[in-house]
Structures are given as structure tokens and as C-alpha cells.
Amino acid sequence: MSDTIRFVEKYTDSNQFKQLFEEGMNLVEETANYLDGDGRKESRALSRIASLNYATESMRLTTRLMQIASWLLLQRAVNEGELTFDEAQGEKHKVRLRQHSQANVESEDFAEMPDALQKLVLRSFSLNDRVRNVERMLRSETGAGVETRVNRVQGDINRIADAFKASQPN
Numbered sequence: 290m291s292d293t294i295r296f297v298e299k300y301t302d303s304n305q306f307k308q309l310f311e312e313g314m315n316l317v318e319e320t321a322n323y324l325d326g327d328g329r330k331e332s333r334a335l336s337r338i339a340s341l342n343y344a345t346e347s348m349r350l351t352t353r354l355m356q357i358a359s360w361l362l363l364q365r366a367v368n369e370g371e372l373t374f375d376e377a378q379g380e381k382h383k384v385r386l387r388q389h390s391q392a393n394v395e396s397e398d399f400a401e402m403p404d405a406l407q408k409l410v411l412r413s414f415s416l417n418d419r420v421r422n423v424e425r426m427l428r429s430e431t432g433a434g435v436e437t438r439v440n441r442v443q444g445d446i447n448r449i450a451d452a453f454k455a456s457q458p459n
Contacts, residue, residue: 300427320350332344332347350409357416
């Protein structure tokens with residue numbers, strides 16, 4: 290069915306996506322500024338162990354945000370016609386949107402991190418969860434999702450129409 294509207298086409302052109310994109314890019318920039326500025330100063334005041342934990346957590350945060358930014362940029366590229374939907378799907382295997390572990394933020398090590406870093410990590414978790422939800426919806430549409438269901442229904446309608454035509458006298 291050629292006039293099926295794909296969720297991805299509507300979503301990436303929506304205000305919700307634009308807000309999500311802006312929030313993601315702003316969080317990347319804010320995090321980079323923090324880690325290069327105040328974060329660097331704050332990390333010097335930490336104990337040796339806490340400093341190591343800070344470095345580990347900041348690397349995880351940076352990696353998570355780069356994955357989110359990559360995903361957002363792929364979606365925007367599709368919306369702006371720079372990539373086809375299928376080309377973007379081919380690139381998505383490089384993007385890893387992982388579920389975060391609540392155990393990390395409930396640990397004593399995390400509690401020793403500067404407040405600003407903790408807040409950035411928690412915001413990145415929230416953003417990551419929202420992006421993962423959208424990605425799940427996109428996958429369900431392209432896998433055994435919306436278009437497949439629509440095509441099955443159309444097939445059933447065609448079979449009913451054929452049966453109805455066959456039962457009609459000439």
C-alpha cells in the first residue's frame with residue numbers, strides 16, 4: 290500500500306522531534322563545556338579513587354551522548370532528504386543505545402561525584418530512554434509493524450472482494 294504514512298516521516302518532521310534534537314545537542318554541548326571547564330577543576334579536588342570513578346563516569350557519559358547525537362543526526366538526515374530511510378537503517382547498526390543501569394547511580398561511588406556531573410548523567414539517562422522508546426516504535430514499524438499489518442489487511446480485503454465477485458451471477 291503506497292499511501293501508508295510512516296511514523297518516522299511524521300515524527301522527524303514534528304515539533305517533538307525538533308525539541309528532542311535540540312535538547313540532545315544542547316546536552317552534548319553543556320556536557321563538553323562542563324567536562325572541559327568546571328568539571329576538570331572539580332575532579333582535581335577528588336580523592337584518587339573518586340577521581341578514577343569520575344574519569345570512568347565522564348567517559349560513559351560522553352559515549353552515551355555521542356550515541357544519542359549520532360541517532361538524532363541520522364533521523365534529521367532522513368527528514369532533510371540527505372539520507373533515505375533505508376540508508377539510515379543501514380547506518381543504525383553502528384549506534385548503540387544501551388539501557389542504563391540504575392545500580393551505577395545508586396552506588397556510593399556515584400554519590401561522591403560532583404553534583405553537576407550527577408545531574409548531567411541523570412539527564413543523559415532520561416534522554417537516552419526517550420530516544421530508545423522512539424527507536425522501538427520505528428523498529429516496530431519497519432519490522433513486523435504498521436506497514437506489514439496494513440498490507441495483511443489489504444490482502445484480506447482483496448480476497449474478500451475476489452470471493453464476492455466470484456459469488457455474483459454474470
